[in-house]
Amino acid sequence: MVRIGVVGGGQLARMMIPASINLGFDLAVFAEEEGSPADLAVSQVGNYREADELEAFARTVDVLTFDHEHVPINLLEALVEQGHKVFPPPQALELTHDKIVMRERLAGLGVPQPAWFTVHSRSDWDRAVESLGGSCVAKVPTGGYDGKGVRFVTEWDDISDWISQGPVLLEQRMNFTRELAQLGARSSTGEWATWPLVETRQVEGVCSEVLAPAELGAKESELAKGIALKIAESLEVVGVLAVELFHTDQGIFVNELAMRPHNSGHIFTELSATSQFEQHLRAVAGYPLGSPHFVAKCGAMVNVFSRFDHAAWVVGDGISSRVKVHDYQKAPREGRKAGHVVAVGESQSPLLASARETARKLGDARYDD
């Protein structure tokens, strides 16, 4: 029996509960506040930025993993020094904490990515813009998520407020045709397994829909899997790795990384024999990985924003009995991810329509027709 500790009590920790029930693992969650989505498995409530609280939690579990990437790396390094198992390990997690570190490390691995510059000053800006052209993407290297901390910029004044806080990552603005995600998992034993590639759709920088599988030429598909494997092995990632990719006329380029279950992988709960939550738990526990093969031909996942309206569901109008629903039991708030729905079957287009209709009924759905 293994006891897995999860730092963070959000929907990702919540969705690890069903997997832990099936696998017979004990799950313990360190949440920031009472009443979190992962409430059922919460064993400690407090501040994960406090070393003593984090250490107290680590002492109650066999292995520590994460619902988010906000735990300070130095605290995790201290836990590893004390002999605790921390997966993914701090040196890998660092890439998801700091986008400049990520670009540097990916460059070192020779992985295709947008051209990029670190901007500390006006003169850095001038050099970067000369190389990247007039329109770029600026990113605060740490703490951003779901489109926060990201701007399309053309002038120095667009980032001068950020520069006063620290360096800014400036990237080439990619003229992409679509966005993709390659997910895989690496066990602490070194075993590696990937799911088929998926297409992700964002609205205002926030993932709104996922379609699977994403069709891609054999050569680029192999490249996507190869990129994920190279990152996983080089950094000794343990757990789920999500590689977000831009697909352009020039090929595929790495946008961002996540080293935990990721919104782009929610669809696997219904579409694959092994969900990303089950795979993550198996990986960090050092168990054999489950088969990631698809059990249906294709599927669509649509996020439900703002609220999850049970009253609308009970009425049932517009909610197909074939669409599977996931309610995160969060308090309603405009724009927050409140749940998601998934439809799997034989034909992409009606599945997407059905999932959208359900999501619209239950809360807000966001998509461009």
Add this chain to the structure above:
Amino acid sequence: MVRIGVVGGGQLARMMIPASINLGFDLAVFAEEEGSPADLAVSQVGNYREADELEAFARTVDVLTFDHEHVPINLLEALVEQGHKVFPPPQALELTHDKIVMRERLAGLGVPQPAWFTVHSRSDWDRAVESLGGSCVAKVPTGGYDGKGVRFVTEWDDISDWISQGPVLLEQRMNFTRELAQLGARSSTGEWATWPLVETRQVEGVCSEVLAPAELGAKESELAKGIALKIAESLEVVGVLAVELFHTDQGIFVNELAMRPHNSGHIFTELSATSQFEQHLRAVAGYPLGSPHFVAKCGAMVNVFSRFDHAAWVVGDGISSRVKVHDYQKAPREGRKAGHVVAVGESQSPLLASARETARKLGDARYDD
């Protein structure tokens, strides 16, 4: 949001947890002791035979349902009188508490079942045996499960110890070719949905394996579904109903009933778009039912007895990455159900072989080759 209370903390309550997480229902379990399989959702520990404890639990939930059929019917009737929702309702549950009541009610519904007699005395026995022939099945009407309280009998002395405790049900011994189970669910709104028929295999009266779907002629398939619907509607069952059937050269006959998720339906977690646990929660909450269609062509479920050996699993030898495992986290004990494994796909025979091999590795598997 609905809060569902489950009396009993066994593996059936445990497996309702993943469904409640997805659906966004609150689940509360009234367990008999600390450390039950459903531990994560336990909100009260005590004796469900004590009216005040049961009532205290009922007051904390919106609807009461069950992990087992051992709660005294008169206590449930009192809860209904107090205005609590109890699903399935006591008048339906009574058939699963008392096998003589079941035979009487099924006879009233005109449902095909083995010939049967209630035996109070030696003279009853003589009359029954004359009609049923020399070899019969005797059953203690209440409290039996998993083969307990059931005997093949030929002589009065075989049941004289039971008779001193109360009446005994004597049934015709069916010369069946196989055993089947028809599962369905009825919502408190009256909605009804059935899964395809499954074949169950018992060893020494205990379910050891389930194969799905069971092939049966169209006429008898319709009859099986019709029997389940008739029982569900006549008795106003709410929740999952499992109708165990004998298949003989003369047709199908009802063996026993369960009005809760049932071992014969564990396979639906992987094989159907809607698990029996999700369907049970939807039904007792009055939500629309999920689609019970199969997501793969066929599947096999094999119970794991006595223990669930994680050490054997980590080594992995003989455990297919495609077989899904369910560990109930019970203390090891010879012959107890400790978990189950499921394989789904295209071809029954290799799936069964793979599931058996996994079950054998993790604990004891029981089957006749």
